[in-house]
Amino acid sequence: MTVPAIEADALGKRFGRRAAWALRDCSFRLPAGRVCAVVGPNGAGKSTLLALAAGLLAPTEGTVTVLGTDPATARPRVGFVDQGKPLYPQLGVAETLRMGADLNPGRWDADTADRVVAGGDLDPRARIRSLSGGQRTRVALALALGKRPELLLLDEPMADLDPLARHELMGVLMGQAAEHGTTIVMSSHVVAELEDSCDHLLLIGGGRVRLAGEIDDLLAAHTRVSAPAETDLAPHAVVEARTTGRRLSALLRPSGPLPGDWRTGTPSLEELVLSYLRNPGALAPAPAPDTTETAA
Amino acid sequence: MNTTLTTVPATTTPAGPAHAPRQLRWLLRLHRPALLAGAALVLLTGAGLLWLGGPLADASAAAWKRYNACAFDERCSYDQDAVIRYKDVYNYTTYAVLAVPFLIAAWAGGSLTGREMESGTARLAWTQGVSPARWLASRLAFPTLAALAATGLLTLLHRLAWTGSEDRIDTALVWDHYPTFYANGTVPVALALAGLAIGVLAGLVLRRAVAALAVATAALGALWAAVHTALPHLWPAVTRVTGLREGPRGEGIWAGQGVLTADGDRLDAPCLTSMLPGCETTLSDMGAVSFYRDIHPAAHYWPLQLVASGIILAVAALLVLAAFRLLRHRTP
Known part of the structure; x- marks a missing residue:
């Protein structure tokens, strides 16, 4: 069995003793080599989770293990791009990459970093402060990829990018994952952005893990059904049900064969995610962590 | 998929002392x-x-x-x-x-x-x-x-x-x-x-x-x-005792001044020389026998500086x- 990229156990964080929990009771296991989407509404705790994994925040309770060790020890092997893409504004683009090379001795991959920056048609002498949001994202990604991380944590990486740059950089990331086996974890509140590239899902809502597992498994475990109104959906676990006119539409986890007169379909990832987010009471499938583990 | 993990470079922890000059260089650059x-x-x-x-x-x-x-x-x-x-x-x-x-x-x-x-x-x-x-x-x-x-x-x-x-x-x-x-x-x-x-x-x-x-x-x-x-x-002061007519005397950094009684008690000075009208009576009522001033002479310069x-x-x-x-x- 290989070492998981991230393993969280009852992880919790709150900022200040009387503050609300930003993240609580968070347990999941992400196998190495996956491209994982961390999805959830704004303020769900996605950034907190990524910062905890990057060793930038100390957890209030619980533990998180990264690449088989504690986040502080794993820090040199982990790449991180913060939501705000912080960079030193007074440095130039090439200078920023030189700093990355200097501060990550023995790990720096100048070719990859240069390639990411070159794709953006950036003047290497341009100051960071003169760059647009998307250009900054590119430099920040180059800095994170340049250290050749085994785990890459990206907080809202694509938010500032135009569709073309988004497509290109997503390609760079996928290439990195395929070539080096890099585990990539990226958060977004736009599900569609991640659907094609990710094979693993972590759905966070209200500071808790709502759903975790391989996307294919999760989709296969759920069914979208349409049945006559007043139909009893038991014994299947209902995530969301809505009656419109004489039809009842529902998203459920079948616990056995479904009656033949129901119209069924496979939900899209977005439908699945939205159903769970709209229904905070819906319970996550109990065996989900297990399927994750066996998938490893 | 996991087998490709072996191509990732071996973990290298940044060397301590060799790391410091690099950091210094960037600190100087950032705050130039x-x-x-x-x-x-x-x-x-x-x-x-x-x-x-x-x-x-x-x-x-x-x-x-x-x-x-x-x-x-x-x-x-x-x-x-x-x-x-x-x-x-x-x-x-x-x-x-x-x-x-x-x-x-x-x-x-x-x-x-x-x-x-x-x-x-x-x-x-x-x-x-x-x-x-x-x-x-x-x-x-x-x-x-x-x-x-x-x-x-x-x-x-x-x-x-x-x-x-x-x-x-x-x-x-x-x-x-x-x-x-x-x-x-x-x-x-x-x-x-x-x-x-x-x-x-x-x-x-x-x-x-x-x-x-x-x-x-x-x-x-x-x-x-x-x-x-x-x-x-911050340093023990030197006390200079002077007569009631003369008033408190002494140059330097003051730590305090007042009158001394025959018993050696230190009291606040109501006035600063017995030559002022009314002052002599007040002083004798208090039982004052002399003025005092606690001062730091120039010789206390370094002790004061170093303790501070x-x-x-x-x-x-x-x-x-x-x-x-x-x-x-x-x-x-």
């Missing part, structure tokens, strides 16, 4: 404008002090010599401008020396940690192979040396300029004139280090550049004010410890 401005200020003030102690002091002394020689002769002429120029430059340079610790505190709070916390570049550094503790250490180590060099040089030059004016310039300020007292000694050096520690901690706590700048500057002022208030009590500096340095050390503990608490 502040460093250049600071160096310019120190050089300018230093040059001003050399000018003050040399040509300006000579010209002023010559003017005073002529002035004293001609006594009350109405046709006497002396170089009044030289006297005034010496006094002005003395004041400017003295206050410049005393301002350096505040500039360091403001820079440390605003730029060194505050801005990095506010903009998130501190987190960038922490994910670029620089651990938080090492990041903080690099932000303290070199600036400490720079602050020591800057304030050490300036106070030394100030002392040289001031010593050169003794006994030849009539308006030269005495040793216990407070700005002179401080600018001549080790207190500005200690204050500069405390300012650095206060600024660094304020930036970490407040995580906002402007707030940290303001709080650090104000906090350094408060520390200095506290030390200044306690100053006369020691207290400030102890505070600075506690603040540095607090900064490391805070960072340790926040990050794993």
Whole structure:
């Protein structure tokens, strides 16, 4: 069995003793080599989770293990791009990459970093402060990829990018994952952005893990059904049900064969995610962590 | 898929000592404008002090010599401008020396940690192979040396300029004139280090550049004010006892004064000489037999300076410890 990229156990964080929990009771296991989407509404705790994994925040309770060790020890092997893409504004683009090379001795991959920056048609002498949001994202990604991380944590990486740059950089990331086996974890509140590239899902809502597992498994475990109104959906676990006119539409986890007169379909990832987010009471499938583990 | 993991380069932990010069290089690069401005200020003030102690002091002394020689002769002429120029430059340079610790505190709070916390570049550094503790250490180590060099040089030059004016310039300020007292000694050096520690901690706590700048500057002022208030009590004072007619006497830094009774009790002085109408009666009613004044003579200069500096340095050390503990608490 290989070492998981991230393993969280009852992880919790709150900022200040009387503050609300930003993240609580968070347990999941992400196998190495996956491209994982961390999805959830704004303020769900996605950034907190990524910062905890990057060793930038100390957890209030619980533990998180990264690449088989504690986040502080794993820090040199982990790449991180913060939501705000912080960079030193007074440095130039090439200078920023030189700093990355200097501060990550023995790990720096100048070719990859240069390639990411070159794709953006950036003047290497341009100051960071003169760059647009998307250009900054590119430099920040180059800095994170340049250290050749085994785990890459990206907080809202694509938010500032135009569709073309988004497509290109997503390609760079996928290439990195395929070539080096890099585990990539990226958060977004736009599900569609991640659907094609990710094979693993972590759905966070209200500071808790709502759903975790391989996307294919999760989709296969759920069914979208349409049945006559007043139909009893038991014994299947209902995530969301809505009656419109004489039809009842529902998203459920079948616990056995479904009656033949129901119209069924496979939900899209977005439908699945939205159903769970709209229904905070819906319970996550109990065996989900297990399927994750066996998938490893 | 997992087998490809083996192609990832072997874990290399950044080497400690070899890592420090790289960090220093980038620290200097990031703060180049502040460093250049600071160096310019120190050089300018230093040059001003050399000018003050040399040509300006000579010209002023010559003017005073002529002035004293001609006594009350109405046709006497002396170089009044030289006297005034010496006094002005003395004041400017003295206050410049005393301002350096505040500039360091403001820079440390605003730029060194505050801005990095506010903009998130501190987190960038922490994910670029620089651990938080090492990041903080690099932000303290070199600036400490720079602050020591800057304030050490300036106070030394100030002392040289001031010593050169003794006994030849009539308006030269005495040793216990407070700005002179401080600018001549080790207190500005200690204050500069405390300012650095206060600024660094304020930036970490407040995580906002402007707030940290303001709080650090104000906090350094408060520390200095506290030390200044306690100053006369930092070393045992010398008591000078004088007659009731004479009133309390003694030059230097005062630690207190009053009247002594026959029993040796110390009481507050209601008035300062028995020659004043009503004072004699009041004094005899109190049973006063003499006045006293607790003073620090010039010989106490270094004890006072060193104890005050020691207290400030102890505070600075506690603040540095607090900064490391805070960072340790926040990050794993």
